[in-house]
Amino acid sequence: MIRPITLAFLFVAMSAGVVTAADSDYPKRPIRLIVPFPAGAGPDQVARMLGQHLQDTWGQTVVIENRAGALGSIGAQEVARSAPDGYTLMMGTNTTQAANVAMLKNLPYDPAKDFAPIMRTVTTAMVLVVKPDFPAQNLSQFMDYARAHPNMTGGYGSGASQISIAQLQTRGRLSVVAASYRGVPQAITDVMGGVIDLAFADFSLAIPQMQGGTLRGLGVTSPNANDLTPGFLHSRKRCRASRPRSGTDCWRRQARRPPSSTRSTLKASNSCRCPRHVRSSKASA
Numbered sequence: 599m600i601r602p603i604t605l606a607f608l609f610v611a612m613s614a615g616v617v618t619a620a621d622s623d624y625p626k627r628p629i630r631l632i633v634p635f636p637a638g639a640g641p642d643q644v645a646r647m648l649g650q651h652l653q654d655t656w657g658q659t660v661v662i663e664n665r666a667g668a669l670g671s672i673g674a675q676e677v678a679r680s681a682p683d684g685y686t687l688m689m690g691t692n693t694t695q696a697a698n699v700a701m702l703k704n705l706p707y708d709p710a711k712d713f714a715p716i717m718r719t720v721t722t723a724m725v726l727v728v729k730p731d732f733p734a735q736n737l738s739q740f741m742d743y744a745r746a747h748p749n750m751t752g753g754y755g756s757g758a759s760q761i762s763i764a765q766l767q768t769r770g771r772l773s774v775v776a777a778s779y780r781g782v783p784q785a786i787t788d789v790m791g792g793v794i795d796l797a798f799a800d801f802s803l804a805i806p807q808m809q810g811g812t813l814r815g816l817g818v819t820s821p822n823a824n825d826l827t828p829g830f831l832h833s834r835k836r837c838r839a840s841r842p843r844s845g846t847d848c849w850r851r852q853a854r855r856p857p858s859s860t861r862s863t864l865k866a867s868n869s870c871r872c873p874r875h876v877r878s879s880k881a882s883a
Contacts, residue, residue, distance in 0.1 A: 624684065628659040632688045634673025635756065636666040636781035640800040644720055645689035666780050669757055670694040671702060678707035688713075697757030723820035724762050725804035725827065727789060727813040728796050737817040741770055748773035750795040753785030762798035762819060789813065801826060 649660040665673030680686035734740035754760035785797040807813040
């Protein structure tokens with residue numbers, strides 16, 4: 599069994615700067631919430647839900663801006679370079695805050711120095727998905743088929759989905775050609791279109807497509823069973839291929855952000871109530 603991987607969604611603000619005015623009435627003007635992944639991705643869905651809640655709570659506009667590309671590093675870099683006033687935030691993940699350190703050369707920001715956590719929002723698992731007419735009906739059949747048909751293509755659009763494919767290859771002794779996408783939504787679109795054979799998608803993307811019959815789920819990466827994926831093998835079950843890891847979402851902000859704005863963001867975020875599919879995803883990790 600593989601220890602779970604965690605994904606982090608983060609609120610971030612600017613770095614060092616002199617704050618000349620009191621922040622007790624923060625926010626005084628609109629907030630930018632940068633999502634370093636494309637529209638429709640898991641971080642984007644969470645950002646829009648919480649952004650709307652913060653806007654309603656604060657009475658200030660929260661503008662969601664997608665800055666996708668390079669496994670989230672483009673958006674993260676933009677936030678890291680923003681002015682240090684607490685009005686530019688980010689919904690990050692463990693891709694931007696952890697995995698990119700190992701997977702990308704010359705990372706244009708320092709996850710440890712440029713950002714600090716505000717709160718965790720969601721913990722979600724990844725689901726191995728294929729087309730509905732894929733020859734395998736379950737994970738065991740998939741492993742047999744994959745070994746008999748080497749060099750299948752798998753798409754990834756985040757660190758978690760990329761590592762999931764790598765773990766599947768290594769632990770399952772498979773040969774899979776991994777293709778990089780701008781985001782996970784683009785990868786699963788190509789699975790549905792027959793361009794690639796498989797992908798790993800988080801619950802918020804996989805479950806609706808599975809329920810609509812446009813994708814078939816074969817296995818889930820959570821360490822425990824989940825009622826949204828009944829009958830799926832999970833990482834506490836013995837299987838011929840170890841499960842890829844699950845993800846944890848957090849809110850983070852950039853280091854040295856004005857403390858009062860941090861407290862205001864945390865307080866407002868804590869009052870948000872997640873819908874059922876998000877709560878179920880949290881329970882799975």
